[in-house]
Amino acid sequence: MKVTFKIWRQDGPHAQGNIRDYVVEGLNEDMSFLEALDHLNELLVLKNEKVIAYEYDCREGICGQCGVFINGRAHGPHDNITTCQLHMRSFNDGDTIVVEPWRAASFPVVKDLIVDRSAFDRIIEQGAFITAKTGTAPEANSIPISKEVADRAMDAAACIGCGACVAACKNSSAALFTSAKINHLNSLPQGKAEEHKRTAEMTFQMEMEGFGSCTFTGACEVECPESISITNIAEMNARILKSKLLR
Amino acid sequence: MPLLWELDSESFHLSFISNSQCMKLDSKIPEGPLEDKWRNYQVKSQLINPSNKKKLNVIVVGSGLSGAGAASTLAELGYDVKCFCYQDSARRAHSVAAQGGVNAAKNYQHDGDSVFRMFYDTLKGGDFRSREANTYRLAELSAPLIDHFVQQGVPFAREYGGTLDNRSFGGVQVQRTFYARGQTGQQLLLAAYSQLYKMVRTKKVEMFPRSEMLDLVVIDGKAKGIIVRDLVTGELKRYAADAVVLATGGYSRVFRLSTLAIGCNGSALWKAHKKGAFFGAPSFTQIHPTALPQSSEAQSKLTLMSESLRNDGRIWVPKEKGDTRSPNNIPEEQRDYYLERRYPSFGNLAPRDIASRAAKERIDAGYGIGKLKNAVYLDFKHAIEKFGLNTVKDRYGNLFNMYNKITGIDAYKEPMQISPAAHFSMGGLWVDYELMTTIPGLYAVGECNFSDHGANRLGANSLLQASVDGYFILPNTINNYLATELKEEHPSTDHPAFEKAEKETKENIDRILSINGTKTVDHFHRELGKVMWQECAMSRNKAGLEKAITQIKEIRNSFWSDVKVTGTHTEMNTELEKALRLADFIELGILMCTDALEREESCGAHFREEYQTEEGEAMRKDEKFAYVSAWEYDQGDFRLHKEVLEFEFVNPSVRSYK
Numbered sequence: 067m068k069v070t071f072k073i074w075r076q077d078g079p080h081a082q083g084n085i086r087d088y089v090v091e092g093l094n095e096d097m098s099f100l101e102a103l104d105h106l107n108e109l110l111v112l113k114n115e116k117v118i119a120y121e122y123d124c125r126e127g128i129c130g131q132c133g134v135f136i137n138g139r140a141h142g143p144h145d146n147i148t149t150c151q152l153h154m155r156s157f158n159d160g161d162t163i164v165v166e167p168w169r170a171a172s173f174p175v176v177k178d179l180i181v182d183r184s185a186f187d188r189i190i191e192q193g194a195f196i197t198a199k200t201g202t203a204p205e206a207n208s209i210p211i212s213k214e215v216a217d218r219a220m221d222a223a224a225c226i227g228c229g230a231c232v233a234a235c236k237n238s239s240a241a242l243f244t245s246a247k248i249n250h251l252n253s254l255p256q257g258k259a260e261e262h263k264r265t266a267e268m269t270f271q272m273e274m275e276g277f278g279s280c281t282f283t284g285a286c287e288v289e290c291p292e293s294i295s296i297t298n299i300a301e302m303n304a305r306i307l308k309s310k311l312l313r
Numbered sequence: 314m315p316l317l318w319e320l321d322s323e324s325f326h327l328s329f330i331s332n333s334q335c336m337k338l339d340s341k342i343p344e345g346p347l348e349d350k351w352r353n354y355q356v357k358s359q360l361i362n363p364s365n366k367k368k369l370n371v372i373v374v375g376s377g378l379s380g381a382g383a384a385s386t387l388a389e390l391g392y393d394v395k396c397f398c399y400q401d402s403a404r405r406a407h408s409v410a411a412q413g414g415v416n417a418a419k420n421y422q423h424d425g426d427s428v429f430r431m432f433y434d435t436l437k438g439g440d441f442r443s444r445e446a447n448t449y450r451l452a453e454l455s456a457p458l459i460d461h462f463v464q465q466g467v468p469f470a471r472e473y474g475g476t477l478d479n480r481s482f483g484g485v486q487v488q489r490t491f492y493a494r495g496q497t498g499q500q501l502l503l504a505a506y507s508q509l510y511k512m513v514r515t516k517k518v519e520m521f522p523r524s525e526m527l528d529l530v531v532i533d534g535k536a537k538g539i540i541v542r543d544l545v546t547g548e549l550k551r552y553a554a555d556a557v558v559l560a561t562g563g564y565s566r567v568f569r570l571s572t573l574a575i576g577c578n579g580s581a582l583w584k585a586h587k588k589g590a591f592f593g594a595p596s597f598t599q600i601h602p603t604a605l606p607q608s609s610e611a612q613s614k615l616t617l618m619s620e621s622l623r624n625d626g627r628i629w630v631p632k633e634k635g636d637t638r639s640p641n642n643i644p645e646e647q648r649d650y651y652l653e654r655r656y657p658s659f660g661n662l663a664p665r666d667i668a669s670r671a672a673k674e675r676i677d678a679g680y681g682i683g684k685l686k687n688a689v690y691l692d693f694k695h696a697i698e699k700f701g702l703n704t705v706k707d708r709y710g711n712l713f714n715m716y717n718k719i720t721g722i723d724a725y726k727e728p729m730q731i732s733p734a735a736h737f738s739m740g741g742l743w744v745d746y747e748l749m750t751t752i753p754g755l756y757a758v759g760e761c762n763f764s765d766h767g768a769n770r771l772g773a774n775s776l777l778q779a780s781v782d783g784y785f786i787l788p789n790t791i792n793n794y795l796a797t798e799l800k801e802e803h804p805s806t807d808h809p810a811f812e813k814a815e816k817e818t819k820e821n822i823d824r825i826l827s828i829n830g831t832k833t834v835d836h837f838h839r840e841l842g843k844v845m846w847q848e849c850a851m852s853r854n855k856a857g858l859e860k861a862i863t864q865i866k867e868i869r870n871s872f873w874s875d876v877k878v879t880g881t882h883t884e885m886n887t888e889l890e891k892a893l894r895l896a897d898f899i900e901l902g903i904l905m906c907t908d909a910l911e912r913e914e915s916c917g918a919h920f921r922e923e924y925q926t927e928e929g930e931a932m933r934k935d936e937k938f939a940y941v942s943a944w945e946y947d948q949g950d951f952r953l954h955k956e957v958l959e960f961e962f963v964n965p966s967v968r969s970y971k
Contacts, residue, residue, distance in 0.1 A: 077884075078884075094609060094611070096608040096609050097612075098613070100613070101611050101612065101613050104613060107888070108833045108836075110879070111833045111834075111877055111878070112831075112833065112877070114877075114879060116879050116886075117879065117880065117887060117888045121401065122575055123400055123405050123575060123576050124405075124407060124409065124574040125574070125575055125614040125616070126410060126715070127715060127718065128409050128496070128499055129404075129405040129406075129407070129409050129410065129574060130404065130405065131400060147718050151715075151718040153719070153721075155721065176885065177884075177885045180401075180885070184401070184402070186402070187402050187404075187510065187520075187522075190404075190507060191510040191513055191514045192514070194507050194510070195465075195508055195510065196464065196466050198464050199386075199389045200382075200385070200389060200461060200508075200784050200788070201457075201785075203457070203460035203461045203464035204460065205460055206463040206477055207476050207477060210471075210476060211471055211475050212475050213475070216469070216470065216471040217468075217471075219468040220468040220470075220494060220500075223500060223503065224496060226499070227402070227404055251466050254466050256464055256465070256466050257466050
């Protein structure tokens with residue numbers, strides 16, 4: 067199959083970027099979207115051009131490193147998948163495919179389609195942990211956790227940190243990402259001791275990073291590869307109130 | 314040609330090799346009964362007082378389970394830690410992709426499990442090619458590891474009463490695998506990442522993402538630092554430390570198509586090897602039986618489907634060659650459930666090496682299914698009939714979703730198509746009981762070392778080994794070395810050894826960029842992958858391996874004369890990154906084939922066609938090959954050393970899963 071890629075090229079964080087067109091032939095529908103870009107890059111090398119920079123690692127939808135805007139949607143035309151899980155069978159021969167980096171002020175462009183998501187790491191740094199040293203743990207079964215609680219914690223903990231929620235949000239809010247982590251840890255007995263501190267400090271950092279506020283449009287939930295529910299955001303908001311009252 | 318010592322000698326005695334050739338390989342196994350060894354070690358190991366720990370710096374390369382576990386725990390103990398990863402965040406490390414679970418001898422299921430049984434299963438699963446003391450310690454530390462992760466907030470699967478749930482894995486007859494849906498690796502890694510960032514917050518760990526180690530710096534025979542390329546700016550940087558820990562994972566991307574992340578590479582190991590670290594059993598590679606089959610030449614990756622699927626899924630091929638009917642139209646009596654047929658007592662849960670070879674045997678014999686006839690079926694029809702759709706969804710829902718996203722097939726309605734794929738590197742840098750390599754001050758933890766798995770790793774032992782190495786073992790052994798380093802001067806990055814290493818790295822980069830040939834990096838990687846997959850994967854033979862070595866040397870020559878890499882070294886250049894990694898993979902491929910050629914027996918995942926029983930099972934030759942090969946780099950050649958494995962506590966038996 068043959069498609070026309072319109073791809074955002076930008077040399078560095080402060081360089082002027084632009085969309086460039088690449089007509090690519092010889093693709094097939096079993097190729098993943100990223101394999102199609104790999105193929106394009108090989109063609110560029112042979113034409114003595116610089117390759118397009120884009121991110122990926124595991125290519126099985128779990129590491130969260132890949133992620134681009136495809137035809138105006140985070141991770142492409144389907145709901146709840148990562149870019150690496152998108153295959154060319156989702157496009158038609160002759161299609162034009164527009165590829166852009168995540169757009170959010172808190173995710174500055176590094177190069178071409180690569181953005182800097184270290185703001186997420188800094189939110190994690192502010193409390194997405196249980197302060198217990200290696201070697202101090204009690205017997206694992208000494209604290210029972212009901213299946214319902216464990217399952218709900220797992221639902222939230224499944225976040226892969228790709229940033230699609232931020233990219234899909236008109237306010238560039240990181241509320242889904244932050245709430246998922248807070249709810250995962252705060253709902254487990256092990257995380258209770260620090261729950262209010264964690265909620266307060268992680269949400270403070272989220273604001274310091276310049277992410278917008280959540281206006282509950284639900285766009286994030288549609289794109290999240292792990293289908294993390296926006297009810298997490300409501301739960302986080304309740305926790306913020308509680309942390310203000312009880313901390 | 315490599316120097317193969319003593320192999321052809323008829324008068325070959327284990328006592329002889331252990332005396333004459335293993336002087337450099339002191340495995341430092343502590344004295345005493347198996348169950349006391351680790352305690353005995355800790356009692357005698359040197360300690361460092363808290364105020365002195367602050368004065369010591371440790372570099373950790375890699376931020377996966379073993380790297381993040383080691384970095385955070387060392388920082389908690391008081392050391393200053395610098396941790397490096399090539400990804401944009403520590404949370405991407407490939408531990409994240411392990412699906413099925415983590416083993417521990419908790420005996421929560423009351424099914425007769427114990428530390429000794431787990432030790433024996435692991436040793437046997439590895440076909441008696443690992444050290445008893447290490448393997449025992451792995452089993453011994455498994456139970457506290459589950460305690461640790463529960464405390465760190467890992468949402469493991471639970472029973473309704475609130476206790477932890479378990480499931481079975483291959484090669485084992487008890488239920489000792491703990492899991493968090495099909496995302497156990499992700500949950501353990503995120504716990505390790507969280508703990509790491511807890512220590513970043515306290516400024517005890519400095520994190521360097523998008524940074525790739527390109528050389529090891531050795532001063533007076535000791536590891537004292539690394540050369541790193543900043544992947545954003547291209548700048549080469551020097552970092553000095555009192556000890557260096559490699560936690561860089563596996564190198565199965567040498568086959569190009571593998572279950573590994575695209576960025577996984579063997580460069581850090583290879584640079585350390587070239588600086589003097591011996592490489593242990595490099596050819597021992599696990600081929601995973603349940604990955605998605607290759608569908609085209611352009612494919613970059615073979616996605617793994619968790620082995621846990623074999624708990625309830627049944628593997629089969631049609632009884633008739635070239636049967637093109639839809640699987641649902643093939644009646645029961647025309648299906649060959651070949652694992653159940655050949656291995657009735659373990660059935661679909663036979664160990665990975667055996668399951669992979671059995672699949673290859675059927676595919677090669679012409680019974681393969683799918684577009685390229687390169688796959689077998691994994692069928693859940695019976696499980697759905699027996700347990701109901703909801704139970705199957707609860708157990709494997711995310712794996713079925715993943716399968717659907719990639720293939721477009723609904724596996725609740727028709728069987729999955731699976732195929733063997735290169736997966737885990739049992740081989741790695743040779744380490745002693747302290748996890749130290751043959752370079753003093755250089756440690757290797759997790760998949761990048763050769764330690765506990767022998768010639769084949771059991772499912773759900775990988776997360777275990779990575780975690781136990783990083784959290785529990787290294788933080789208890791590194792002090793034994795650092796206690797002596799306390800008296801030494803801290804290394805400076807102005808030392809001529811740093812200057813030299815940086816200069817050589819720069820020259821290597823310049824050389825690659827200046828070739829300006831006619832073929833892409835991926836072209837050469839595909840070539841290398843084909844040779845390695847053909848000759849050095851599931852089954853190997855003398856002629857094939859000899860041919861492979863010649864072919865890889867040709868690939869090396871044409872790579873260095875005809876590769877084309879665009880862009881410069883002073884910018885983010887993903888093509889250059891790939892080229893640097895591939896250059897090392899090519900050399901590593903030669904060593905892997907050399908190792909496979911030298912080992913004239915079949916054991917675990919290493920199957921030499923010349924050494925098999927009439928039924929096609931692996932034939933081990935303990936009298937000649939009960940050792941770990943440890944290769945020394947010698948100016949482009951490889952010199953073999955042997956660590957003889959002495960079995961004091963168990964009697965190596967013929968592995969049978971029938």
